[in-house]
Amino acid sequence: MNQVPVLEVRHVSKQFPGVLANDDINFSLNKGEIHAILGENGAGKSTLLNIIYGLYKADQGEILVDGQPIELSNTQDAIRHGIGMVHQHFMLVPVFTVTENIVLGSEVTRNGMLNMKEARQKVTELSKRFGLEVDPDALIEEIPVGVQQRVEILKALYRDAKILFLDEPTAVLTPQEVGDLFKVIEQLRERGVSIIFISHKLKEVLAISDKITVMRRGKVVGSTTPREANERILAEMMVGRDVILTVDKEPARPAEKVLEVKDLTVFSDQKHKAVDHVSFDIRAGEILGIAGVQGNGQSEFVEALSGLRDAAEGEMILNGQRMPFKHPRALVEHAVSHVPEDRQKHGLVLSYSLIDNMVLCTYYQPPFAKGFNRQNDAMRENAERLIKQFDVRTPNADVKASTLSGGNQQKVIVARELSRPVKLLIVNQPTRGLDVGSIEYIHSQIVKIRDEGAAVLLVSAELDEIMSLSDRISVMYHGELVATMDVKEATREKLGLLMAGVTPD
Template sequence: MEKVIEMKGITKVFPGTTANDNVDFTLLKGETHVLLGENGAGKTTLMNVLYGLYQPEMGQIFIREKEVKITSPNDAIKLGIGMVHQHFMLVHNFTVAQNIVLGMEPRKGLKIDINKAIEDVKEIAKKYGFNINPKDVIEDISVGQQQKVEILKALYRGAEILILDEPTAVLTPQEIEELGQIIDNLKKEGKSVILITHKLKEVMSMSDRVTIIRRGKVTGIVNTKDTSIDELAELMVGRKVQLIVEKKENDLKGEILRVEDLHANDNRNLPALKGVTFQVNGGEILGIAGVDGNGQTELLEVLTGLRKPISGKISIKNKDIFGKTPREIIDSGVGHIPEDRQRRGLILKYSLFENVILGVHHKKPFSKNKIIDYKVVREYAQRIIKEFDVRTPGDEVSASSLSGGNQQKLIVAREISKDPDILIAAQPTRGVDVGAIEFIHKRLVGERDSGKAVLLVSFELDEILALSDRIAVMYDGEIVAILDRKDADEQKLGILMAGGSLNADNKGVNKIE
């Protein structure tokens, strides 16, 4: 088959680390090729070299067997390469059509012909099977729809080769299926697709070949049909990985969090929480399942003081925290792994040692007489970076320099190290690799086993089923059912998540108190 890309001997060095060490990579016409590896393995760096964002120290790049120099994304686009980054690059108050044609707007005289732009977008969306409205404003559409806009933007610019960086990290199960269909449509049109991922289920269902990178080096290239999830996990991490969460029977320690008849509005001032009631006990993980957009985000924001509730009751160990500030809530014994690590979890330009004390920076031993003791802070940071295996050259680098998964591990390390009574974990393994998932899952179960309460919110049904002792299902701003884990399965949860109800045969639904 025709080689559309060949990268030979690519080496890329950053201060303190070799991100790519003599890497070879080949993409064939009409194939989906996965770049698989742990967080920080060098996958995104390699693709940033291909897209012209980085210049390699050594190596050659061939496009359709002709050697090229790619010094900027403009060079890559001219060569038919498009890249959809993990964190989207869209103008939020522009429409879908305005974003797609940005910089290549059709014109009528000196004016932009917006009607032609809308028609062009409708045409390209129809061609590739995208269900999207060109007139929708970006900030009003789901993350899955925003991703489609990014893909269409690349196709509009003539991309024959598409690089998708962690494309399923922020998608619901239904949107992941849709993405699979979109990739199939692209391949039928003769396009070639590179997926950067570490989600093994999607690797098996979406790819033709897999190149595995570990710590900057290629450790294997396999045909997907000839491999298995277990083999890929081992090639990726360098050891056998336990993909099943081991949990002993839980030992309940009494109520930690109680939420009663909670009401709150969303950003448009429309009802988002409509009488939410539940409680979480010490020694258990309560999972909240639901399709994105059914009130989970608003619930988390209210519980952590980031959104003001309208009415209801919230208490931690019988202490009222309704409407309190984030600092008051943290001081009441709440740890919070936020769903958006970059907006809510870290200050990206701060160093790692500054980030690890966020929320407790005003307390002893980190602060004395309102002056931060940096010697103590650095020692603490180095200890938890080591304990939680955060891959970094040192604690003084900025949080923005870490890979997404290592940013996540840093947040998990910080929140668990606060020793909270209740840990609120929102999408705790979003965008992290199989080795880090195993580690984070063990730490969450460890919190439960030590008598802490864990409130887990995840769009990954596998994760909810693997970790939870009880499962609450949210639909349209309400908790429609709470099931014991032994009574729950994907089918029951799927029915409830879609707004259906379980009939008399589907036992095991708790009455909501």
Template sequence: MNENIVLEAKGITKQFPGVLANDNVNFDLRKGEIHALLGENGAGKSTLMNLIYGLHHPDNGEIFVNGKPVAIHSPNDSIAAGIGMVHQHFMLIPVFTVAENVMLGDEVTKRGSLDRATVAAKINDISRQYGLDVAPNAIVGELPVGIQQRVEIVKTLYRNAEIVILDEPTAVLTPQEAEDLFRIMRDLTARGVSIIFITHKLKEVLAVSDRITVMRAGRVINTVNPGETNEAELANMMVGRQVILTVDKKDREAEGEVLNVEELSVRDQRDLETVHNVSFSVRGGEVLGIAGVQGNGQTELSEALTGLRHPTHGKVVFDGKDVTGKPPRVMTETGLAHIPEDRQRHGLVLAYTVADNMALCDYYRFPFSQRGVLQPKALDEHARQLINAFDVRTPSPFVSAGKLSGGNQQKVIVARELSRAVKLVIANQPTRGLDVGSIEYIHNEIIKMRDRGVAVLLISAELDEIMALSDRIAVMYRGEIVAVVDAKQTTREQLGLWMAGAHAETAQ
């Protein structure tokens, strides 16, 4: 056995009710390497990491740390074994300082009170040693997301982790912040830390990792070196078939204005103004993409445009009518299709059948309802048509939506929304967390709507998605639209700068 191997998982099998999440998985991590674990949602990456981190227990197989078998029953065991994990959703308390967050769960006290000075000194040591700049006394909630992520990494190093698991670390970062993270990752490995990098983004994997392991449907498909592969090959391994990575989109003249937003301001539930003075318009037959790092006001903007939230200022004109602050029913009846950001919270009633969900916005109209009584036959027939037309994989229309996979749940929503006679589609993160096949499908449906002359407002934090689908791109930063450009006349790098807050003097 190679003595350089710091972590090894052998023959790991984990069965969840109805799913074989890990099927005889072998995985190893060498000292000082970045080993990327690539796979679609549901491929079993998270399950494997949760087993290594002690959140679940394998049915079969063994885990070795530094060549010795270890029994990991809880995160405490894995921390003791020198394994640290940075979760996709940070486990930080925003009102605490960096030092307080770092020592949380392992508090250092002096005569019964917290010894912040000792902890701060140790954090400064770690910062210097690994090139991770953080101020121990800063309040975490006031730090940018990229720095919060550093705090998470410092937390693992503070606990003497030699193996760090990063779960989808770039999902919340701008391209520039991601570059910073990659630099930190290389610094860490140069100092002997080993990193497992979980992601589904092909470009990043090729850019930063030493080895790449691809998982699909609970199994390890292959482990390759980045120099000997390319994006297309990795995508094929992930999906198990040939994938077209670009969307086939023909040029087309935009038509008349469908949506016009003037000086719109919106407050979130904490009463903070997260959208200020935003103005733009979307025309028929064009896709306007709104790019931006998550949490820059996109959620509130789309809620205000779909009737879920009252704007505090400004005007929304849809199809020639002033619809500012009008409820969702009015918006739907004016011709809005809304693919919501959070499909399980807004888009579906998980306990309802697929058929009921497919009529969620139309249940009260003919033919689904007559004189206040639901018409099961009409609901059933409608559902069967949409299941066929949109290729929803479900055993029957009577299965509850909660039992479908994420991709098929999203297809239920897309089918429901795009099958109506609509003039405007607002799609917020329409492919988040979906497999490549579903992403392809949904992208094509969106382009079909555009080609039919429908106006499309696409909000997404995935720059690739924005660039592939949009005719024009608006960049949102801290609640404002900082630039609007023609999609053909811009680059990833330029958009990345705007997303990070650079001003748009250079924009045309």
């Protein structure tokens, strides 16, 4: 094919303090092509998109649309050249309607006044033409995430986007919604829209794209097509070495019952019933995975079990002993470890040094305290040992936790939680937003602690993670555990349906 690419990036570089985020990037997108950019977190994918969308200014290089070099000094310029972006975190005003969100900034007016009737009509027309079904009058905060994403796409199409950027579009969707999104993407392609699809999920990239460009450490390391590539090849390109995609583990040898939960009912901050009469148990030496789309009560569930939130009803029995709710220290002293969902909010004190973060639950115990006195030497020795043992990449133990990358922050938490005796480990979204290297490391630590005889409760929205780590899998839907099965009986399809609330038979 000898056509002019709709978008071409030539020799683009961008330096941030301390990192070269984009290093001489060359890249081109043909009309009606779905082009995936694949890379780990921090590989420079988002930086590249933000440069093309006019949010950052490149230090050097040029960007061509339809063969013409364009000047980009703000997003308005990008929009004018037919570039549209669907951000990873949706850029929607929750209290506005669908129509208001779509027209914001390019309003339909009559005599200087808003003409919402005509705007509404335009939105309806657009949604029909591209097969993106939405209710133009619905409030954003009241529609599901998948529909919100459609609104984001419509926002771009309303501005006549011919090139559409999708930044990690599947991160927040259920497997079924991902299927719907892929149909939408294909429809857009048929109508001549060219799409750049950013992801670090290999399966999706292989499923949807026409062409794949892989980035690593700010550089393009190669281009391929789904036909020529497979998951292993892509993963190697991404991380530059052979990675273990499936977790190596022996079959579980479940022993005595460690945790037994009966009829647990928990309310959310909004006073909704978030967890509804859940009962289950976990034995020593096994990993129970809780699958489910985010927002089905997992957060409240874990918060109740880790002592952060009170339960309305139910019992938690640990090694035959009934535990109080909302009493985290009691749990710590009964050898329960918790790696929380939000590592920056609940896992670390970002403004504290690593030394202090490493002793957040044990600072009052010997050897870290003698009466009222902090034992600084013992704390420092502890931190330095754990940093070495858990391979935390940091200049020293005195830096603030906020200066570390996400992967290293997570390692600090894991190090702290596994550095004391563990009978029950509760982990929630342990690898969210981490690169492949860190994921692999954290997975291996979880398996290791299981093999040492701890019971593990793993909550994750990543189906792959659940399937590769768990020995048993439960699916949480609308606050209930709708099914529990052995990992050998679980398939993606089966779990996907359960996660969407469809019960087989």
